[in-house]
Amino acid sequence: MSHQESIGPSTEELVIESREALRDRAKKRAARLGDHFKREWQIYVLLLPTIIWFLLFLYKPMYGLQIAFKDYSIFRGIDGSPWIGFEHFRTLFDNDQFLRAIKNTVIISFFSLLFGFPAPILLALMFNEILNQTYKRTAQTIVYLPHFISTVIIAGIVMTAFSPSAGIVNTVLEWLGMEPIYFLTRPEWFRPIFIGSGIWQEAGFQSIVYLAAIAGVNPSLYESAVVDGASRWQMMWKVTLPSILPTIIIMLIIRIGNLLEVGFELIILLYQPATYETADVINTFIYRQGLQQGQYDLAAAAGLFNAVVAFVLVMTANTISKRVSRTSLW
Amino acid sequence: MNMNLYSRGDKWFVIANMVLVGLFTISTLYPFIYIAAVSFSSGFAAAAGTVVLAPVEFTLAAYERVLSEPEFWRSYANTFVYTFGGTAVSLLIIIPGAYALSRPQLIGRRFWNLFVAFTMWFNAGLIPFFLNMRDLGLLDSYFGIIIGFALNAFNIILLRNFFESIPSSFEEAARMDGANEFQVLWKVYVPLSKPAIATITLFCIVARWNGFFWAMVLLQSEDKIPLQVYLRQLIAELSDDEEFTSTLIDAAYSVETVTAAIIVCSIIPVLLIYPWVQKYFNKGILLGGVKE
Numbered sequence A: 001m002s003h004q005e006s007i008g009p010s011t012e013e014l015v016i017e018s019r020e021a022l023r024d025r026a027k028k029r030a031a032r033l034g035d036h037f038k039r040e041w042q043i044y045v046l047l048l049p050t051i052i053w054f055l056l057f058l059y060k061p062m063y064g065l066q067i068a069f070k071d072y073s074i075f076r077g078i079d080g081s082p083w084i085g086f087e088h089f090r091t092l093f094d095n096d097q098f099l100r101a102i103k104n105t106v107i108i109s110f111f112s113l114l115f116g117f118p119a120p121i122l123l124a125l126m127f128n129e130i131l132n133q134t135y136k137r138t139a140q141t142i143v144y145l146p147h148f149i150s151t152v153i154i155a156g157i158v159m160t161a162f163s164p165s166a167g168i169v170n171t172v173l174e175w176l177g178m179e180p181i182y183f184l185t186r187p188e189w190f191r192p193i194f195i196g197s198g199i200w201q202e203a204g205f206q207s208i209v210y211l212a213a214i215a216g217v218n219p220s221l222y223e224s225a226v227v228d229g230a231s232r233w234q235m236m237w238k239v240t241l242p243s244i245l246p247t248i249i250i251m252l253i254i255r256i257g258n259l260l261e262v263g264f265e266l267i268i269l270l271y272q273p274a275t276y277e278t279a280d281v282i283n284t285f286i287y288r289q290g291l292q293q294g295q296y297d298l299a300a301a302a303g304l305f306n307a308v309v310a311f312v313l314v315m316t317a318n319t320i321s322k323r324v325s326r327t328s329l330w
Numbered sequence B: 001m002n003m004n005l006y007s008r009g010d011k012w013f014v015i016a017n018m019v020l021v022g023l024f025t026i027s028t029l030y031p032f033i034y035i036a037a038v039s040f041s042s043g044f045a046a047a048a049g050t051v052v053l054a055p056v057e058f059t060l061a062a063y064e065r066v067l068s069e070p071e072f073w074r075s076y077a078n079t080f081v082y083t084f085g086g087t088a089v090s091l092l093i094i095i096p097g098a099y100a101l102s103r104p105q106l107i108g109r110r111f112w113n114l115f116v117a118f119t120m121w122f123n124a125g126l127i128p129f130f131l132n133m134r135d136l137g138l139l140d141s142y143f144g145i146i147i148g149f150a151l152n153a154f155n156i157i158l159l160r161n162f163f164e165s166i167p168s169s170f171e172e173a174a175r176m177d178g179a180n181e182f183q184v185l186w187k188v189y190v191p192l193s194k195p196a197i198a199t200i201t202l203f204c205i206v207a208r209w210n211g212f213f214w215a216m217v218l219l220q221s222e223d224k225i226p227l228q229v230y231l232r233q234l235i236a237e238l239s240d241d242e243e244f245t246s247t248l249i250d251a252a253y254s255v256e257t258v259t260a261a262i263i264v265c266s267i268i269p270v271l272l273i274y275p276w277v278q279k280y281f282n283k284g285i286l287l288g289g290v291k292e
Helices: A002-007 A012-068 A085-095 A096-114 A118-128 A133-148 A151-162 A168-175 A187-215 A219-228 A232-243 A246-258 A264-270 A273-279 A280-291 A298-324 B013-039 B045-046 B060-065 B070-102 B109-123 B128-136 B143-150 B153-164 B169-176 B181-190 B194-210 B213-218 B227-240 B255-280 B281-288
Strands: none
Touching: A012 A085, A012 A219, A012 A232, A012 A298, A012 B070, A012 B109, A012 B128, A012 B143, A012 B181, A085 A096, A085 A298, A096 A118, A096 A133, A096 A264, A096 A273, A096 B194, A096 B281, A118 A133, A118 A232, A118 B013, A133 A187, A133 B013, A133 B255, A151 A168, A151 B013, A151 B227, A151 B255, A187 A232, A187 A246, A187 A264, A187 A273, A187 B013, A219 A232, A219 A246, A232 A246, A246 B153, A273 B128, A280 A298, A280 B070, A280 B128, A280 B169, A298 B109, A298 B128, B013 B255, B045 B255, B060 B070, B060 B255, B070 B109, B070 B153, B070 B181, B070 B227, B070 B255, B109 B153, B128 B143, B128 B213, B153 B194, B169 B181, B181 B194, B194 B255, B213 B227, B227 B255
């Protein structure tokens, strides 16, 4: 604005005129807006409950996040509690348990990604090679099922199956002449069991996405591969897999974006003090410190740390996605 | 895939592949069979670890115990209330909201869509959400569980994308007849969006049926807890046992067989709606939700 003023002739008349024009335009706009709302009010009525819900249940807690920087007490409330700056963050980064939780989160995320990510791709490739439709459909119906089962039941199944006296796993170990192992009390077994049950529950369902991608592969690619004398094995690796690569990349990016979201609900159900050493992740730490011990401000600080890292991960993932595949996630 | 593509005789590959898929399928199915077998076995047999595939010393004792427990029935009934009440509330808010967000004449449409989508990327976390529920007076209440988890950005975006994909020519006839937005939504868009609405309904039902974490955190009264929280309490008993030796309540049933019986009772409704789930489960819709 000031730039224009210095160039153009700035007489008072001009200013007044432009002011009037502005006011005029504002009036017209207001009238038009009024007309718009008179005509289209119903849309806003339809939208209103959604907006209120988001404000009340998702944005209001964001306002409450300020307790991460406050000495929060229930009696003083969020607004009444005094600011203390980064005190909670300092406490957290001096806390061995929190540092351990970060370490465990990273390790569990990494191995979940390493083993859990390829599993549904392999499964989809294998489903694709099955000729017998009945066999294929039956297998698919069964492997999708665990996705619809609750975490509590998954935990119940895991605990029953790995129970040292009654569990099937130890029964088998005994058949093989081995000593029973108290799996769920042993820190070194927690991660394999947790990651394995995650794959068991989700690999089947996640393969749907890849099967959809495989269904879209151009059949002429297979035909020319047959002409060239390719075997099924070669076609799987040299035609199918490269064709679904864009889908694989997108899914990988989504996974990386959600890296910190370890299934903490299952961890809460499966871990115990004996296995905290390898099992305690950021979210279970928050749960214990905040919801069980009532240290809301400290736990909120840990949550904020988690949320900010997650946000950065998602944003980075999306930027990379835009560059790599020109298909951003949003 | 055509049969003639197999002309080169990759017999072994095909067979090995079928066997591998079969193994994975069996390993998926087996835990369910095992749990069912445990639930029908005697407490003694289950504790001794002799159950492998079929019930040992077949008995219905665990089920008799479970089904005679008033807490089981109450929590089961609560789960139905949360599932159907919650799903109904979700749909009542999501369908109009997604429709409004899909309308081109909505002022600030970009802003409102970002307003919804932002919550997918940034979340205040467990503690502020909990304190907010407490400040709203929604602790330990049926209503709190139903309304507090009614919406999420993913479902709204999924349905909005579906609404946007419907050509506007469909609504023109209704507009000519002087239909207002409510009527256009109800008579044109909702009937055309049955697959998307069915998918969202399914997501809501599954999430509600399985939800346990917040129910565990927010509900204090025993008479309000859903089945999954009740089940968790039982499982916690199982795990609290230091040595994992099963507490023999009676030789006829043990903590293991009772837990297994409740697991079976909790899975049955899921199995009943599963064929319907499969019918509606459309890969395209799943993917559609991921983009934008």
